Amino acid sequence: MNxxxxxxxxxxxxxxxxxxxxxxxxxxxxxxxxxxxCGDELxxxxxLDGDRIADVSYFGEGCSISQASTSVMxxxxxxxxxxxxxxxxxxxxxxxxxxxxxxxxxDRFEDAVAFAGVSKFPARxxxxxxxxxxxxxxxxxxxxxxxx
Amino acid sequence: MAAFDVExxxxxxPILKRTVGEHPLxxxxxxxxxxxxxxxxxxxxxxxxxxxxxxxxxxxxLGAEATEAYEGARGAVARFIGAARPExxxxxxxxxxxxxxxxxxxxxxxxxxxxVVISVMEHHSNIVPWQLTCQRTGATLRWFEVxxxxxxxxxxxxxxxxxxxxxxxxxxxxxxxxxxxxxPIASIAAQAHAVGAxxxxxxxxxxxxxxxxxxxxxxxxxxxxxHKMLGPTGIGVLWGRHDLLAELPPFxxxxxxxxxxxxxxxxxxxxxxxxxxxxxxxxxxxxxxxAIAYLEGVGMDAIEAHDREITAHAxxxxxxxxxxxxxxxxxxxxxxxxxxxxxxxxxxxDVMQLLDARGVAIRGGHHCARPLHKRLGHQSSTxxxxxxxxxxxxxxxxxxxxxxxxxxxxxxxxxxx
Numbered sequence: 380m381n382x383x384x385x386x387x388x389x390x391x392x393x394x395x396x397x398x399x400x401x402x403x404x405x406x407x408x409x410x411x412x413x414x415x416x417c418g419d420e421l422x423x424x425x426x427l428d429g430d431r432i433a434d435v436s437y438f439g440e441g442c443s444i445s446q447a448s449t450s451v452m453x454x455x456x457x458x459x460x461x462x463x464x465x466x467x468x469x470x471x472x473x474x475x476x477x478x479x480x481x482x483x484x485x486d487r488f489e490d491a492v493a494f495a496g497v498s499k500f501p502a503r504x505x506x507x508x509x510x511x512x513x514x515x516x517x518x519x520x521x522x523x524x525x526x527x
Numbered sequence: 528m529a530a531f532d533v534e535x536x537x538x539x540x541p542i543l544k545r546t547v548g549e550h551p552l553x554x555x556x557x558x559x560x561x562x563x564x565x566x567x568x569x570x571x572x573x574x575x576x577x578x579x580x581x582x583x584x585x586x587x588x589l590g591a592e593a594t595e596a597y598e599g600a601r602g603a604v605a606r607f608i609g610a611a612r613p614e615x616x617x618x619x620x621x622x623x624x625x626x627x628x629x630x631x632x633x634x635x636x637x638x639x640x641x642x643v644v645i646s647v648m649e650h651h652s653n654i655v656p657w658q659l660t661c662q663r664t665g666a667t668l669r670w671f672e673v674x675x676x677x678x679x680x681x682x683x684x685x686x687x688x689x690x691x692x693x694x695x696x697x698x699x700x701x702x703x704x705x706x707x708x709x710x711p712i713a714s715i716a717a718q719a720h721a722v723g724a725x726x727x728x729x730x731x732x733x734x735x736x737x738x739x740x741x742x743x744x745x746x747x748x749x750x751x752x753x754h755k756m757l758g759p760t761g762i763g764v765l766w767g768r769h770d771l772l773a774e775l776p777p778f779x780x781x782x783x784x785x786x787x788x789x790x791x792x793x794x795x796x797x798x799x800x801x802x803x804x805x806x807x808x809x810x811x812x813x814x815x816x817x818a819i820a821y822l823e824g825v826g827m828d829a830i831e832a833h834d835r836e837i838t839a840h841a842x843x844x845x846x847x848x849x850x851x852x853x854x855x856x857x858x859x860x861x862x863x864x865x866x867x868x869x870x871x872x873x874x875x876x877d878v879m880q881l882l883d884a885r886g887v888a889i890r891g892g893h894h895c896a897r898p899l900h901k902r903l904g905h906q907s908s909t910x911x912x913x914x915x916x917x918x919x920x921x922x923x924x925x926x927x928x929x930x931x932x933x934x935x936x937x938x939x940x941x942x943x944x
Binding site: 380381382385386388391394395416417418419420440441442443444445500503506 | 547548874875876877880881883884891892893895897906907935939940941
């Protein structure tokens with residue numbers, strides 16, 4: 380088992396830098412998620428501008444994989460359409476469950492390609508998915524709120 | 528008495544021969560679940576191969592053998608903990624179910640104005656069942672606070688009259704699964720009894736590691752689990768004082784726990800059967816009986832002494848590593864074998880990953896004790912927990928792996944190595 384495959388430079392850089400971190404106002408929806416493999420927690424706020432994701436702000440405590448994934452996710456979705464972000468979630472989920480079999484498209488995933496290594500460590504998949512699950516929950520709640 | 532021969536003991540546990548890549552397995556997660564000696568594995572297999580039938584209902588030869596084996600295991604558990612009679616031993620599927628059994632059945636007698644006292648250091652399985660019971664009955668949940676050293680804050684409890692005439696139940700862990708603290712159960716039980724309260728104890732981390740005598744402990748209900756004491760998963764115990772069990776209503780309903788069933792109503796069996804609905808974990812109980820025989824063969828006092836020695840060694844070695852902070856008591860005094868700690872700048876999941884790469888198995892997270900972590904100011908922690916098969920060499924391997932982990936992450940995260 381080669382931990383260097385897991386702890387690639389991109390991931391550790393994001394762990395250190397935590398892009399877009401901090402809880403900002405105004406926001407439309409706030410969600411709180413925990414990793415079922417306990418030890419990672421995330422409070423995430425979503426601000427929408429129509430159906431465009433205007434901002435994702437957060438406060439997270441957790442392991443390098445969960446924190447880096449949150450940072451990478453915000454880079455990928457801020458400024459995009461909510462539907463595009465949800466499409467990214469589905470593809471990211473598929474890659475994470477592929478045990479290293481799926482090679483992700485670098486143009487589409489940018490820094491998230493580093494998580495292909497994580498998919499070979501099943502115990503850490505939930506760490507990588509925490510941020511995306513929180514985002515999807517926030518998008519769903521914001522959409523329901525608007526509809527009602 | 529023969530000297531403690533850890534290598535001889537290890538040779539009884541087949542899984543300890545496994546390697547993780549090129550590294551020998553260093554299993555330091557016994558607080559999570561213990562490994563099994565061959566005799567326990569054989570007892571379960573042998574039961575299925577030669578003596579399998581349902582208990583109590585089947586009146587043929589195999590049924591009689593299975594019943595004898597199951598009830599024999601009950602007797603072995605009773606003797607192991609110094610119970611007055613086997614009928615005081617209720618088999619459940621684990622300690623969590625045993626604690627839910629206690630909370631629900633005691634809950635039948637609770638109402639608004641009544642108080643249930645637990646503590647901030649409890650495992651979630653000794654918190655949530657009482658929360659549910661208090662929500663259902665209107666009783667009030669209160670708790671012992673914890674000191675910075677990870678011990679019960681007995682002074683604060685005294686000041687606030689935590690145990691008072693409204694207290695109906697006190698439920699505490701005997702030994703903490705996070706900080707290892709051993710609590711003064713006998714004296715707290717006396718306080719509980721003085722106000723007419725029932726004393727419930729979670730013995731999951733204690734019963735496997737030291738001699739248990741329920742009379743000396745002074746408790747009314749004691750929960751523990753087979754898989755942490757060399758037994759199979761799927762078998763737990765709630766011991767209860769016979770008089771108390773006789774008063775408690777049923778928990779789960781169904782076959783075996785009844786006397787007579789009419790469509791309109793049923794009557795219930797006497798304890799312990801009243802609390803054992805349906806086909807019990809028969810093979811698992813047989814496995815637990817074999818586990819108890821193994822533990823008695825080594826001797827609980829010898830096991831406790833070995834635990835203390837290993838724990839003292841581990842506290843000293845971990846305490847020496849720059850960047851390691853140990854949660855709770857740092858001396859092996861009134862302290863069990865779980866040691867939870869944090870490594871500066873490295874989250875427990877990442878510590879777990881690096882250690883796993885070197886064959887060292889530990890646990891990272893809350894260890895099912897999130898309130899305790901919050902109280903001690905840690906979001907989560909890494910826990911190493913030893914048992915009778917742990918060697919000093921394994922503790923050294925843990926320490927080396929932690930230094931390696933610190934040095935792996937420090938340059939990559941911008942710290943010092």
